[in-house]
Amino acid sequence: MIKPVVAAALVCLALSTASLAQSGAGWERYDDRLNGFSVELPFGLFEPSAQSDTPSQLFLETDGDGQITLYSGDAAGMTLDDFAARLSADDPNREITYRAEGGSWFVLSGFSQSQIEGVEPLIFYTKVLFSADGERFSGFEVSYPVSDKIRYDAIIERIEDSFTRPR
Template sequence: MKRTGKKEQRGAALLTLAALVAVLGLAACGGDSEPQRATEEALAATEADEGPDTVRSAADTIDTAGTWVRADTATVDTAAADTAGRWVRVDSAAGASSDTTTGSAPAPAGAGDVTYETYQNKRLGFSVRYPAGVLHPADEVGNGNGRTFEASDGSASMLVYGTEGSSPDKLRRRFDEQLDNPDLNVTYQTRGDGWYVLSGYRGDHIFYERVEARDNTFKVVRIFYDRSRKSAFDPIVREVSASLEG
């Protein structure tokens, strides 16, 4: 029987340690390790464009394209479409807001000077961090289902929302619908037990989408940003995705 030398044993131990550090690192940054690993792969599946930013109105970055913006809940029907086919806000009945933005926190290593605050949806019981100063809270989605966040120049936006009534079949249908969406060029797709991650392009924008199905509720994060801002937004996508809780 061939004996394993000390050098080989040491190499195997280092590989094991590296794998453990990677897993612990993903856990430390928040979220499950599988979706975060998928997020890293999703970011690697898109490329930057060194051309000028494509400035668009906030509505245009989240306009309707099949099921892209429309959530599968009746409350979202409180949003209507304008003559250009873009979603516009229809104010719901007066009442206390079901979501809040609280507290700022220092940016994680590698995220530059970005400071994050927490968006918390009390009605559906989930929260996520967003880059304050980069994306600003904008319209509420549906009847307290979520919120949009927009860059002041229209070059980026984020949509965060939840819907009740999740199931494995519904998750699979949502995943398949996005793959068939004619407005999206999907360059990365993966699906796990109760979640999926997609990335690719929508026009001149990169898009990223993470959906989790837990506790009979879908939690959705969608981010659009100009391809010329990829180096700045990839760390933001990483942090936002890792912070999704609830």
């Protein structure tokens, strides 16, 4: 017999998967051959944004306020702590509420407060992987309105599961 809590979790999972399918999201692999990493992204739900002179790739939600940013580059002799500290200090409107790390990766997550009155705070989730030799990094960040947390949990999990470190 399935316990009520387990049954509720299965229903939530089914609904989140169905909402992704209904939204037109087609998961496809994004390969960055130049920097040697790849990740699955929900194209249709997100589309690339035209950018110039940036080392990152931005994907904007087609029918919402979320975004995914992919970035990579030279680790320049930085340690995981150095890199995490740099990301933490970049935006004074961010409050980091979660941090985890392993031998060659780290995760930062928290809230970003808007400076525009009436605009909902965003949740951000950042994961950075270092290459085996520690010379390069690849990273992604997903930012979305607090009210979309349940929907985005499934998106982040799939992105994180498919994300590879640079060569």
